[in-house]
Amino acid sequence: MKGAASGHYGLIARFDDSEALLTAVYRVRETGHRRLEAHTPFPVPGLAEATGFSEDGGRFQVARIALLVGVIAAAIAFGLQWYTAVIDYPIVVGGKPLNSWPAFLPITFKVGIFNSVMAAAITMLVKNRLPHFYHPVFNEDDFAAASADGFFLSVRGGDTEKLAMLLWNCGARYVRELTL
Amino acid sequence: MNPRTLPLLRIALLALGGLAAALAGGLLAPAWLAAALVWGSLPLGALAILMVHRLTGGRWGETGGTQWLFLAAIMPLFAAALLPLLAGMQSLFPWTQPAETLPQLVRNKLAYLNMPFFILRSLAFFALWLWLARAPGRMPARGLLLWLLALTFFCFDWLMSLEPEFYSDVYGLMLAAETTAAAFAWALLFGMQGMETQARRDIANLWLGVLLGWAFFAFSQYIVIWSANLPDEIGWYIHRSRSIWRAVSVISFALFFALPFAVLLSGRAKGSARWLAFAAASCLLGHTLQIGWLVLPPFDHSGLWSLLLLALLVSLFGAVLFAGHRRSAFVPGTSGEVPHG
Numbered sequence: 001m002k003g004a005a006s007g008h009y010g011l012i013a014r015f016d017d018s019e020a021l022l023t024a025v026y027r028v029r030e031t032g033h034r035r036l037e038a039h040t041p042f043p044v045p046g047l048a049e050a051t052g053f054s055e056d057g058g059r060f061q062v063a064r065i066a067l068l069v070g071v072i073a074a075a076i077a078f079g080l081q082w083y084t085a086v087i088d089y090p091i092v093v094g095g096k097p098l099n100s101w102p103a104f105l106p107i108t109f110k111v112g113i114f115n116s117v118m119a120a121a122i123t124m125l126v127k128n129r130l131p132h133f134y135h136p137v138f139n140e141d142d143f144a145a146a147s148a149d150g151f152f153l154s155v156r157g158g159d160t161e162k163l164a165m166l167l168w169n170c171g172a173r174y175v176r177e178l179t180l
Numbered sequence: 181m182n183p184r185t186l187p188l189l190r191i192a193l194l195a196l197g198g199l200a201a202a203l204a205g206g207l208l209a210p211a212w213l214a215a216a217l218v219w220g221s222l223p224l225g226a227l228a229i230l231m232v233h234r235l236t237g238g239r240w241g242e243t244g245g246t247q248w249l250f251l252a253a254i255m256p257l258f259a260a261a262l263l264p265l266l267a268g269m270q271s272l273f274p275w276t277q278p279a280e281t282l283p284q285l286v287r288n289k290l291a292y293l294n295m296p297f298f299i300l301r302s303l304a305f306f307a308l309w310l311w312l313a314r315a316p317g318r319m320p321a322r323g324l325l326l327w328l329l330a331l332t333f334f335c336f337d338w339l340m341s342l343e344p345e346f347y348s349d350v351y352g353l354m355l356a357a358e359t360t361a362a363a364f365a366w367a368l369l370f371g372m373q374g375m376e377t378q379a380r381r382d383i384a385n386l387w388l389g390v391l392l393g394w395a396f397f398a399f400s401q402y403i404v405i406w407s408a409n410l411p412d413e414i415g416w417y418i419h420r421s422r423s424i425w426r427a428v429s430v431i432s433f434a435l436f437f438a439l440p441f442a443v444l445l446s447g448r449a450k451g452s453a454r455w456l457a458f459a460a461a462s463c464l465l466g467h468t469l470q471i472g473w474l475v476l477p478p479f480d481h482s483g484l485w486s487l488l489l490l491a492l493l494v495s496l497f498g499a500v501l502f503a504g505h506r507r508s509a510f511v512p513g514t515s516g517e518v519p520h521g
Binding site: 067102105 | 399402403406407409445447
């Protein structure tokens with residue numbers, strides 16, 4: 001990878017307010033850059049959509065995966081109980097039929113919910129690329145301001161000169177290089 | 181017609197109908213009871229929702245508030261339809277028969293289940309609910325506690341004592357969830373036009389929560405009684421799994437819970453007015469069947485006639501309720517009306 005070899009990651013620009021950042025995000029995306037991230041002290045309305053985030057996460061959205069895993073796990077849990085009670089070790093309990101499905105439902109429900117919650121949490125982590133132990137933005141000395149009053153835009157790769165020009169034009173307080 | 185006399189006319193009509201049903205007895209009295217409960221669930225549920233909103237706040241309550249205030253305002257009609265049945269208690273409640281003919285189990289309950297105490301309790305429940313419904317949202321925290329207690333004992337009296345051998349702790353909670361779910365469904369079905377999208381989604385989420393609560397209560401009652409299989413209790417379910425009632429139990433569960441639940445699982449359907457209206461209509465239909473299923477089986481083992489009678493009476497109540505109503509009076513065309521509660 002070219003960037004990795006030279007120790008160059010991309011650029012980071014600091015803006016003074018959320019409007020300037022938002023316009024910058026739109027203008028950078030217009031030039032075709034896709035690998036950009038915004039860092040703000042509070043949630044800025046419309047910023048997530050501007051950086052290309054959408055609620056429905058494509059084919060592998062969290063809700064769909066959670067439902068799928070939950071249903072499969074519930075089916076397995078029910079199947080296991082049915083197999084145990086009816087085929088593998090049939091015992092008549094309390095004069096009830098072997099296939100006493102109402103008694104299987106609490107376990108089915110619990111296993112289904114547990115797996116669907118786990119699937120949702122794991123999918124969320126994987127899709128957010130978490131846990132993430134290192135990120136080049138922390139090489140930027142003033143980055144701590146992102147949790148106070150700094151509005152940052154980091155762009156990975158791209159034509160550095162042109163991009164820096166564009167960011168300056170958008171009203172950045174400064175534009176700096178990010179190293180790996 | 182003078183708009184002031186219209187509510188009085190409705191009350192008089194329902195009270196006379198209730199009296200006629202009580203004196204006629206037979207299938208008419210239980211069917212009238214079921215129809216009154218189908219409609220009466222709505223103001224009861226609306227009252228709880230208004231009190232909860234009073235405690236929590238939130239846009240959902242402001243946007244649905246007009247519908248629930250409208251429902252709370254029909255509480256006097258519920259009282260007018262139900263209380264005349266006290267005149268026909270002998271045809272409804274088996275424990276009013278002479279004590280020597282009753283099984284020992286029921287005879288032990290007569291200290292609680294006797295006519296003077298029953299009438300006193302019924303009057304007290306309605307006094308509380310009418311008082312709460314006059315200004316929904318007054319003393320919401322204590323009101324909610326009293327509401328739940330009153331509803332629990334009301335259900336013990338008017339529903340559970342129809343089969344006096346039967347007893348279930350969770351019965352009142354189950355009905356509390358059912359009435360609230362029905363009131364949510366009503367607000368979604370008839371108040372949809374005036375709702376902001378986000379508030380409507382909140383209402384749908386709350387509705388889903390209440391429906392899940394109902395499923396939990398209903399299933400926990402079933403699993404406990406089914407597992408124990410005791411003769412006094414299991415009879416209640418046996419009556420409800422014969423002939424047409426078996427189909428009714430499955431269909432009412434599907435309409436009241438399973439279908440709305442499946443619709444509400446999808447985030448996209450939850451945001452769509454058409455899907456929500458479909459789910460809400462299904463829930464209200466299921467609610468009607470569910471109340472019929474709770475009340476009618478001991479009176480009519482085959483079930484078909486009493487169900488038809490129930491459908492007829494429920495429509496009749498609707499007609500009495502809405503005849504002469506201007507449409508704008510109960511379907512707000514504008515959003516943002518704040519309930520005064």
